[in-house]
Amino acid sequence: MNRLRAPHLLALVFGIAFLYLPILVLVLYSFNASRLVTVWGGFSTRWYAALLQNQALLDAAWLSLKVALVSASLATILGLLSALALARFGRFAGRTLFAGMIAAPLVMPEVITGLALLLLFVGLDAERGFWTVTIAHVTLTACFATIVIQARLVMLDRSLEEAAQDLGATPLRVFLAITLPMIAPAILAGWLLAFTLSLDDLVLASFTSGPGSTTLPMRIYSSVRLGVTPEINAASTLIIALVATVVVLASLLIKRDALSRT
Amino acid sequence: MARKSLGNIRRSFAPWADPAAIPQVRFESVTKRFDDIAAVSDLTLSLYPGEFHALLGPSGCGKTTLMRMLAGFETPDSGRILLDGQDLAGIPPHLRPTNMMFQSYALFPHMSVFDNIAFGLRQGNLKREAIAARVAEMLALVKLEGFAGRRPDQLSGGQKQRVALARALARQPKVLLLDEPLGALDKKLREETQYELMDLQAELGLTFLMVTHDQDEAMAMADRISVMERGRIAQVGAPEEIYEMPANRYVAEFVGDINVFEGVVDEVKGEIISLDGRHGPIILDDPDPSLAIGQTVSVAIRPEKISITLEEPAQPTNKMTGEIWDIGYLGDFTMVQVKLDGEAGQLVRVALPNRSRRAERPIAWEDRVWLSWDVEAGILLRG
Numbered sequence: 001m002n003r004l005r006a007p008h009l010l011a012l013v014f015g016i017a018f019l020y021l022p023i024l025v026l027v028l029y030s031f032n033a034s035r036l037v038t039v040w041g042g043f044s045t046r047w048y049a050a051l052l053q054n055q056a057l058l059d060a061a062w063l064s065l066k067v068a069l070v071s072a073s074l075a076t077i078l079g080l081l082s083a084l085a086l087a088r089f090g091r092f093a094g095r096t097l098f099a100g101m102i103a104a105p106l107v108m109p110e111v112i113t114g115l116a117l118l119l120l121f122v123g124l125d126a127e128r129g130f131w132t133v134t135i136a137h138v139t140l141t142a143c144f145a146t147i148v149i150q151a152r153l154v155m156l157d158r159s160l161e162e163a164a165q166d167l168g169a170t171p172l173r174v175f176l177a178i179t180l181p182m183i184a185p186a187i188l189a190g191w192l193l194a195f196t197l198s199l200d201d202l203v204l205a206s207f208t209s210g211p212g213s214t215t216l217p218m219r220i221y222s223s224v225r226l227g228v229t230p231e232i233n234a235a236s237t238l239i240i241a242l243v244a245t246v247v248v249l250a251s252l253l254i255k256r257d258a259l260s261r262t
Numbered sequence: 263m264a265r266k267s268l269g270n271i272r273r274s275f276a277p278w279a280d281p282a283a284i285p286q287v288r289f290e291s292v293t294k295r296f297d298d299i300a301a302v303s304d305l306t307l308s309l310y311p312g313e314f315h316a317l318l319g320p321s322g323c324g325k326t327t328l329m330r331m332l333a334g335f336e337t338p339d340s341g342r343i344l345l346d347g348q349d350l351a352g353i354p355p356h357l358r359p360t361n362m363m364f365q366s367y368a369l370f371p372h373m374s375v376f377d378n379i380a381f382g383l384r385q386g387n388l389k390r391e392a393i394a395a396r397v398a399e400m401l402a403l404v405k406l407e408g409f410a411g412r413r414p415d416q417l418s419g420g421q422k423q424r425v426a427l428a429r430a431l432a433r434q435p436k437v438l439l440l441d442e443p444l445g446a447l448d449k450k451l452r453e454e455t456q457y458e459l460m461d462l463q464a465e466l467g468l469t470f471l472m473v474t475h476d477q478d479e480a481m482a483m484a485d486r487i488s489v490m491e492r493g494r495i496a497q498v499g500a501p502e503e504i505y506e507m508p509a510n511r512y513v514a515e516f517v518g519d520i521n522v523f524e525g526v527v528d529e530v531k532g533e534i535i536s537l538d539g540r541h542g543p544i545i546l547d548d549p550d551p552s553l554a555i556g557q558t559v560s561v562a563i564r565p566e567k568i569s570i571t572l573e574e575p576a577q578p579t580n581k582m583t584g585e586i587w588d589i590g591y592l593g594d595f596t597m598v599q600v601k602l603d604g605e606a607g608q609l610v611r612v613a614l615p616n617r618s619r620r621a622e623r624p625i626a627w628e629d630r631v632w633l634s635w636d637v638e639a640g641i642l643l644r645g
């Protein structure tokens with residue numbers, strides 16, 4: 001392994017500081033005893049306690065969690081199906097179009113997706129709330145799940161599935177006994193990715209939510225416009241902790257899976 | 263074709279020579295194309311019960327495609343494949359009475375050795391105890407008792423190969439398909455495993471179809487070899503026939519090493535053909551009624567069939583002079599290259615067995631030598 005030399009170390013420190021210093025400040029001030037955001041008044045966890053009293057914030061957090069759980073699950077199922085279509089069905093009419101359309105949400109400006117979905121829901125006269133936000137999040141996150149699962153399927157040795165079939169397993173049995181367990185880490189990683197994306201989405205939720213269905217990022221955003229309170233810092237710190245845990249878990253899963261295949 | 267048979271080779275097992283024998287597997291005019299390129303074209307081949315058959319050829323010759331069609335992973339574009347008289351068309355791989363050992367072994371990494379071997383048995387209606395008994399029997403067969411609980415990544419290459427073999431045999435297939443079965447093993451282990459596979463095949467009396475690009479492997483193990491060339495069979499025969507009586511230049515060059523001499527036919531007397539070669543007259547004992555006087559033909563001589571002498575041999579033909587160009591000591595034999603006299607200066611490869619340990623080499627670089635061979639050593643190359 002290369003030793004870190006001074007210039008490298010400096011670059012690393014600056015890079016990390018650039019990315020994470022604001023977050024660190026936010027986390028630090030969530031433990032601030034003072035109500036003033038910019039003045040340090042000693043260590044305290046009072047804002048975390050206050051958080052538990054803030055019913056509006058808790059409701060928003062609960063809604064966000066429900067949306068994230070349901071949308072991540074739907075996105076993973078859709079992602080698995082489209083990944084199977086792309087990786088296993090060989091060439092079919094419209095495959096290139098299909099592959100392109102699946103990747104499109106990656107580069108599509110969220111504002112446009114949000115507006116389009118809003119127009120659709122209004123046109124369908126759908127009541128905006130939990131389900132419209134969930135569906136909007138599925139449209140965004142299904143492509144991420146697809147890409148993660150497809151990458152694993154492509155790497156999977158086809159002869160494993162052929163061997164199972166050769167040994168008398170029906171195609172369904174092959175899928176359940178061989179393919180699914182082999183790609184399980186990727187499915188889980190895709191789910192976790194979809195979960196975090198849904199949890200911190202503001203733009204799509206703003207377009208597609210209705211009255212009484214405010215997600216946590218929306219609640220935080222609207223609170224901040226009225227002035228930052230340490231309570232919001234505390235809520236944000238918890239979200240960061242949750243998202244960081246989930247992302248680390250997902251990357252560990254992918255890494256371990258990659259290692260086990262070498 | 264009026265070819266001489268090999269008198270000195272006797273085979274007790276040769277059902278293909280018996281017109282009454284019923285083949286177990288029959289490929290009938292099978293053709294398979296991938297994107298307009300014929301991987302297998304109009305190929306007909308019969309395999310007999312209990313035969314160890316090798317499909318030999320370079321990569322891309324269609325040997326793997328042919329095997330995969332029998333397993334059901336590829337569908338022929340035309341022609342039929344019959345197993346015990348039954349047309350296999352439309353039967354999916356999981357319903358075919360064949361099992362395959364994959365080149366990569368394809369052991370299920372998330373299952374133990376036991377579960378790998380039991381996988382095929384669990385697809386039927388077998389009872390738990392019956393499955394356990396059969397797995398134990400298979401483990402004993404491949405000498406891996408005590409390994410049932412291991413995971414594939416805890417096994418060596420040779421052990422993985424045995425598990426793959428046990429798994430493929432567990433369901434008692436009618437034909438066992440082996441895709442480059444020894445390709446992933448090192449040389450020492452390969453030789454050992456080679457003989458074990460042969461013993462196993464003889465013990466079980468099963469029909470084995472093996473795909474390989476390694477001629478030594480095919481020669482050592484198979485009862486018969488099909489040498490394949492671009493989707494067709496160039497020659498089918500016992501290893502000795504393939505080596506000593508190759509049907510054409512492709513087979514002669516692919517299986518073993520050859521030296522090729524050109525010559526013009528100047529006399530055909532019974533079974534003896536006389537040629538006027540560039541380096542002297544050549545006589546060979548390989549009749550072909552289609553030969554005409556004045557025709558230019560090629561003759562192949564295997565390196566081990568040529569003798570090197572310092573004195574001129576007594577025989578009037580099949581001798582040439584040259585200079586030692588290169589000596590490669592390979593342990594069991596020495597490969598000598600001799601540059602023939604004359605303008606062309608063709609290089610001839612001669613294999614000399616190293617029979618005694620400390621014998622002084624009779625020849626050295628730049629020695630003037632005579633090369634000679636018997637009348638029956640020459641192979642007339644067709645095609």
